[in-house]
Amino acid sequence: MHILLVRFSSMGDVVLQTATINWLRAFFGKDLSLTFLTSEEFVSLIDHHEGVQKVIGFNRRSGESWKDLTKKIDLLHEENPIDLILDLHATLRSFRLRCSYWTIPALTVDKRRWERFLLTKIKITAFKKLFNANIFGLTFQVERILNDFEAIFGDNRAVRRTQEFRRGPHQELTSLEKLEAYSVEGPYIVLAPSASFFYKRWPIQSFVTLAQTLLEKTTQKVVILAGKDDDFCQEFNKINNPRLINLQGKTNLKESMAILSRSSLSIGNDSGMNHIAEAYGVPCVTLFGPTDPRFGFAPHGNKSVTLSKELYCKPCSTTGKKECYRDRHYCMEMISPQEVLSSALKILEIP
Ligand code: SF4
Incomplete structure (x- = not known):
């Protein structure tokens, strides 16, 4: 059985698909051969995964054409x-790919766009306050995908249903020297202040204040x-x-x-870095601004914490790409460094 998994982006979504890979491996066993098609910039996220035999990168940014891509797939x-194309991206681009290979059976995932659209447009947060209920009850996105697989293929509940990476030689070769060179050793906390879109970022000054207080309240290093x-x-x-260590x-x-x-511990915005940390079993504090944990991408580790404010304007887009229309970036500014620090100290069990 040779399955072509398609997920071009984004970083966090590619990481989350490691749950899908584990599920497929457990279900189809050793006869399964998996090829993962993704954007070139994310190849190194997945090329070491023991469940993937081959990774194909599509480098659209550097001018690779659709024809080049189809040559690789041919x-x-x-x-x-290829016995099955599993379209985990479900966009026009991946639809085009499925059409190009229409003779190969294909399955596509339901990304619950309608529910996310409703959550964004009619502000379930406001409804929740009125009726004290989450009408749509959106759960972890990966869990929903795996439930759909089980409806098609059959029961496979024993498999871990979250993203998972294992440390291994793929990292040791490239990284240990670098860690040593930058003195990244001993216990340390990672701060990941970036995000794919500006409005998903917690203000940099809040991150700086947090870094200062973490250095004061703990004996750990802080790595940016x-x-x-x-x-x-x-x-x-x-x-x-x-x-x-910046x-x-x-x-x-x-x-x-x-x-x-x-x-x-990893502290960051709703972005790929915290998904990577969680895949390694590292607890996270994740800060949600214009997006919403109920979209199904919140951290789910036992010790992980999600910080998200309830505002009438939130969520204002499904991806966080849309420009903020209010006079201030309230959704992020209202999360205080003290609040994040308290969550961090609790996870680290520092009184
Ligand atoms: S404050 Fe409201 S409108 Fe502005 S980015 Fe945040 S959620 Fe969107």
Whole structure:
């Protein structure tokens, strides 16, 4: 059985599909061969996963064309005929792919767009206050997908139903030197202040205040992880403390994964970094602004905490991409550094 899994983006969603991979492996057993198709920038998220035989990257940003992609899939199909396309993205792009290979059976997931649309447009938060009930009861997205699989294929409840990564040689090779070079050793807390969209970010000044108080209240180091373009993280350099390690723009994805996997706690926005941390079993504090935990992407670890304010305007978009229409960014500004600190200390069991 050769299955082509399709999920182009985003980082967190690709990480969440490790639950799908585990489910398929447990269900189909050793005869299963899995190929994962994703955007080139996320190949290193998944290429080490023991359940995936091959990863195909689509590099649209650097000009790879649709024709180039279909050539790769043609080649794959020639080498090892694809029995099923599992479209975990369910967008126009993945629909086009399914149409291009219409002779291959395909399944697509239901992303509950309608429920998310209603939650965004008619503000279930307001309804919840009125009726004291969550009308739609949206649950963890991966859980819903696996429930759908079980309705099609059959029972497989024994499998862990959350994302999962294991530490292994794929990280050790590239990352240990880097960890040593930047003194990322001993217990440390990761702060991940970036997010795919501006309005999903907790204000940088709140992150800086949090970093300062974490350094005062704990003996742990504080490591900042962010991408090359996240220059706003230079604000952390104002903190004069050798236990603050600002790695903004200094690590690649695999190195960031290695750092997260060894951390005692990860604190960040509703973004991929906390999904990676959770996949390694690291507890998280996740800050939700314009998006809503009820979309089904909140952390779910026993010790993990979600912080999200109830506002009439929230959620204002399904992805957090839409510009804030209020005079201030209340959904994020109302989450105080003290509140985040309290959650962090509770997780770390520091009185
Ligand atoms: S304050 Fe309200 S409108 Fe502005 S980003 Fe947050 S949820 Fe959206």
